Amino acid sequence: MLKVKDNDLDKLGLLFERYKKPLFGFFYNLNKDQELSEDLVQNTFLRILKYRHLFRLPENNLQDAGEGSFRTWMFHIARNVSHDHYRKDKIKNKENVEDWQHQLIHHEHKSSELEQQDEQTLLNMAMEKLPADKREILLLSKYQEKKYKEIGEVLGCSEGTVKVKVFRALQELKTIYQQLEKRV
Amino acid sequence: MERNRVEELIKKYNARTADATEMQLLERFLESGEVSIEQLEDVNILQDKFEQIDNGSPSLQLDDHFYTMLTNEKRKEKKFTFSLPTWSAFLPKLSFAVSFTILGFFMAYFFINRTAAPEVKQLTQEVSDLKEMMMLSLLEKESATDRLRAVSLTDEMQQASKTVTEALIKTLNKDANINVRLAALEALKPYVGDSSVRMALVRSIAQQESPLIQVAMAELMAAIQEKHAVKELEKMLENNNTPEEVKRRIQKNLEVLI
Structure with missing residues (x-):
């Protein structure tokens, strides 16, 4: 990233190749919309390019810390991109209100197929039912490889608070998962 | 003493017998780092399963859009990256060309x-x-x-x-x-x-x-x-x-x- 900051823009291609999939996974698991998720990945990299001069390494300038701090910075931007998108369009609310019927049918359809579904599908469904903030912290934990200190930097809270938030999110996910399991 | 208390709490959680007060205490220990999520069986297993969920894959269109954007940006950058030696070497020719163009x-x-x-x-x-x-x-x-x-x-x-x-x-x-x-x-x-x-x-x-x-x-x-x-x-x-x-x-x- 430091080379990108020094206007060696080809290196951004390397970062894109390395992080496009986790970034896409982060957005996709939040909104389940392929096209929108790709747009948000593109917007994240556009902002990385635009604000590259603001990227800073931590004071203990180690190689790993460099990569870690870029990932933290990238997810910080990704989170803002996602929030800006929803804040502007209020898509989330619109979806909840207007598409409830569609979602109900969708879930009923899914329920009837549960017997043929595997564990991962069930977990995916439980994830969809989880509140957005909890889904977000679990996804950050997954894509930031459980580095709770880094996640704390993205969310602006302490490492300990992140651990508690992850724990609470997992507890709720477990409850929803078990409820869905009973219905099978 | 404290260590025993923590271990007892973890056992209770894993046996699914922890009450609300004990859950609060467990969260306090999680926050202070005395307990890690990996020690809590139920959530640890769930987290492992969650790690394996398929993430989906971006289409080639994303690559297209990204590299178009990068090429445009590089083109813009190039306009501003003439180095001083290049300038000085070409200055006489350039001024001649500019005069004729004007x-x-x-x-x-x-x-x-x-x-x-x-x-x-x-x-x-x-x-x-x-x-x-x-x-x-x-x-x-x-x-x-x-x-x-x-x-x-x-x-x-x-x-x-x-x-x-x-x-x-x-x-x-x-x-x-x-x-x-x-x-x-x-x-x-x-x-x-x-x-x-x-x-x-x-x-x-x-x-x-x-x-x-x-x-x-x-x-x-x-x-x-x-x-x-x-x-x-x-x-x-x-x-x-x-x-x-x-x-x-x-x-x-x-x-x-x-």
Whole structure:
């Protein structure tokens, strides 16, 4: 990233190749919309390019810390991109209100197929039912490889608070998962 | 003693017999680092399963869009990266070429004005209208990349019409994509001499919710010394939803304005 900051823009291609999939996974698991998720990945990299001069390494300038701090910075931007998108369009609310019927049918359809579904599908469904903030912290934990200190930097809270938030999110996910399991 | 208490609590959690008070205590230990999520069987297993969920894959279209954007950006950068030795080596040749080009322009201008002025003017107008039409139609597209292209088309216009500036203001206020809105703000900068554009920008402040745009607008208002913006910026300062960092930057720009 430091080379990108020094206007060696080809290196951004390397970062894109390395992080496009986790970034896409982060957005996709939040909104389940392929096209929108790709747009948000593109917007994240556009902002990385635009604000590259603001990227800073931590004071203990180690190689790993460099990569870690870029990932933290990238997810910080990704989170803002996602929030800006929803804040502007209020898509989330619109979806909840207007598409409830569609979602109900969708879930009923899914329920009837549960017997043929595997564990991962069930977990995916439980994830969809989880509140957005909890889904977000679990996804950050997954894509930031459980580095709770880094996640704390993205969310602006302490490492300990992140651990508690992850724990609470997992507890709720477990409850929803078990409820869905009973219905099978 | 404390260690025993922690271990007992973990056992209780794993046996699913921990009550609400013990769960609260467990959270306290998690926060202080005395207990890790890996020690809590149920959530640890669930977290492992969650790690294995399929993430989906981006399509090749994403690669296309990204590399187009990168190429455009590199092209823009190249314009500014002439190094000093290159300049000095080519300076004599360059000045010679520039002198001839300027002379050529003067001569062409002289002759065109005398012979084909109406035709050239008409052609220029047609090209400008075409660009305007293209920009307005691209702004309606769903893809953010297309809308960004639309906004950047204004760079090529010698003088934007009222329709164009109004379209840019509408984009600044309504576009769903923050990068497009930022680009629209950037594209409007050359037209801040026009009082109607300035007033539209002042009115637009209240509509902006993105911290990036709020800061960019405050900085623009300070740069053009638009005193009418003071009230709007103060409202933003009073708004509880405005992030602290944005408030700090607005305050700084207000000091320049007042």
